[in-house]
Amino acid sequence: MCLAIPGKVVSIKNELAVVDFKGIRKKVNIALVDIQKGDWVLVHVGFAIEKVDEIIAKQTYKLLEGII
């Protein structure tokens, strides 16, 4: 139920953004977050719930790759 998927904001118009999920583009409501074009967001039931910090995300995944 609390599943959320990260995607990249392609464009913004008022409360709606077009978000790219690895090639699939969907309209997402962004009333709950302050974001800009180019940001990564986490999307849950049609809403962006939080901005994903790209630098930390990359570090985490690099770190994880290193220990596998």
Added chain:
Amino acid sequence: MKKIIDSIKSLAKNMPPTTIMEVCGGHTNVIVQYGIRNLLPENIRLVSGPGCPVCVTSQHDIDCVIELALNKVKIAAYGDVMRVPGTRMTLDDARGKGAIIKEIYSVTEVLEKDYVFFAIGFETTTPMTAYALSKGMSVYSSHKIMIPAMKALLSGDLKIDGFITPGHVSAILGSREWKLLNVPQVISGFKPEQVLTSIEKILQLISRRKKSVVNNYEEVVRPEGNRKAKKMMMEQLKLVDSDWRGIGNIPLSGLEVRKPKQNAKKQYNEILKKVNTKEFIGCRCGDVLKGLLEPEDCPLYKEACTPATPKGACMVSAEGACSITYKYGKI
């Protein structure tokens, strides 16, 4: 991966039997799917808690929404609840009898239409309901919040030494608020490696006797959480006592619509007064949700209760411990 497991083993070496509970269906899925329980030393036990909102939605709430639907109130609901058994039938069955129940992915599909939204979920899913309320929608709220439930579990029959704390509930709530629980906790992401490093970090906290909160999902979770979402939630909803299926009433663990005109429980009080809920005999979802019973030890599991013929909510929802164990087997 081996490095983390070795570190877990060395931390666990001199530990007494230790129980770590995960309270998010997403984490349960990763743990069972990747066989993480099997990778851990014998003295480290992982148990699943009430991390599936569908599973903890009270049978009475299901009955009430079915009653509304049978009385010609148009209902919009997340697909997850459609097959949860009520006393007489499921929402799906009610639809078969002509009730109008729209299965939705997002509440934005029914904004500004005359539906009553059957809202379930924890903090992750609540801001969307608050948004719909701000747009004038009517809501039957079965929303619940996690911290009071975890507090109740900590004073229950099962000794819990630490929690794998839900990642996306924390995205809204923030990492700070969990300190209230005063128990070792690690907020975790959802990759199997992240869950493993979270277990490692919990064991580090336990071995150092530190009852603190570590944020192991920093790319998403901030100390203060999502302020905008929290503000909208508190503007539209207020804390009330709430019934958790199988667990019982937990004080101030639920959220109810503030404005009576948009609160379906108030709007349709006359219809809802008639609802008579009878709990099933034999279903032990409550013990599964409290971590006291493994799915396979329930007498109904795989016999009377399967994903095709679910008797309890833990078998209905794809995030229920019974359904996940049925799918992947005990590995």
